[in-house]
Amino acid sequence: MSSWIEVADGVHARRYAELDQTLGLVVGERRCLVVDTGLDEAHGAEFAAAIRELTDLPWTVVITHAHFDHYLGTAAFGDVPVYAHPGCAVAMREDVRPEWARRYREQGKPEIADRIAVARVVPPTHEVPDRVELDLGGRRVTLLHPGPAHTDHDVAVHVPDAGVVFAGDLVEQGAPPSVGPDAHPARWPGALDVLLALRPTTVVPGHGEPVDPRFVAAQRDELSAGST
Template sequence: MTDGRWIDIADGVHARRYGELDLTIGLVLGTRRCLVVDSRGDAVQGAELAAAVRELTVLPWTLVYTHAHFDHCFGTTPFLPCDVWAHEGCAAELAADGENARHLRIASYRAEGKPDIAESLENTTITPPNRLLSTETTLDLGGRTVTLAHPGPAHTGHDLVVHVPDAGVVFAGDTVEHGPHGFTADSFGTDTDLTGWPHALDAILALSPRVVVPGHGDPVDAAYVAKHRDGLVRVVELKGAVEAGELAVDDALDRSPYPADVTRAALAGAATPSPT
């Protein structure tokens, strides 16, 4: 994939796709302001995004973090000053573990042979959100409203989705992922709520979206979300059976709708701490 390409989702609603981590960012335009959904993973990446937004609009911007993982919210400084919305749990996570997460990712990128990204992260300052919500809020962008809503614990305990009702679009962050099999092993981090996740997908489906934009991968439709809601329900059932001693792990892997590595991560209750 060519790094940094815009996809037109609807009139004034765009997604920007990146090869690094297969990341997807959102942009919603009103007549008076615009909303940027996530800010990428470091200050250099954030500057690229800010410049790309300015290619489409000169409107003042507001940011929203879909969750606290580094690739979604560490690139904010080039956008400042502006309002930055997030769930209150996101703010708490960044305050408690943001710096530790940053240093872990610096080490990881160096080990992966990506010193430029590691250096960018070393020179990145984490920006905490300054506008918090616990359930939902509605923003007026001028001629268009968007709703920021917590669908319940899922990929993290503090996920937010961004609903653009007039366009039938939901930016879902990592509550929805569009990998080869829907989810990957890294989808299930130490802060994932496996049991709650299907209910969060139900909350997205209740919005009757025409398009759902995941935090990673290309946009999908409601049928895709429903398929993986059902897949997670099945994995939750298998996990319960394993924990109750009614089913061996190998049998659960055979009965899962997902590959073995994905299922093992879900059954374990947590994968290696997820970067996404």
């Protein structure tokens, strides 16, 4: 189950029932930017085909962080530029496929488990250590690392002309933010302040529906309360 949401002109979020996940697309005049690629290659292929119904422009990929559901679909996009924080490439060297395949098998989802087990890991080709501006043709976007938060290598995507920020898992709608062992909860609120300072009208989370900045500020306050 999946569907598109047009967040702004040429800015799209694709929603999935599995993990309540949200993947992104920004369309320029000369190329498009794909924000995360899904949890296995079949998922990535479905996303790629859905993008091809909207645009046939060449694509560039950005990976928001190295959690399996955000990057194991990349191989479906072929030989493309893949942007990520340098720490993302480091984290991707740990092979998490067997562990996630085991968990999916335990959940009674053997098809997904099998697909995760064989998904190829595509390392990033371009680094986003701090900020990188990409010209998509008639539209500039900024890839930025707002500081350690959900991981030590999160990357967000700012589309200034549309007032949209893709926040990766720094923001979750429908569930509290996922604070795993690789998270930096004390620094997380500061990273959200970096995103809010971009003055977005819409923030697209890694899981759940697009939200407004007030929602992000409330999530920041909850994280602040939890980290003191």
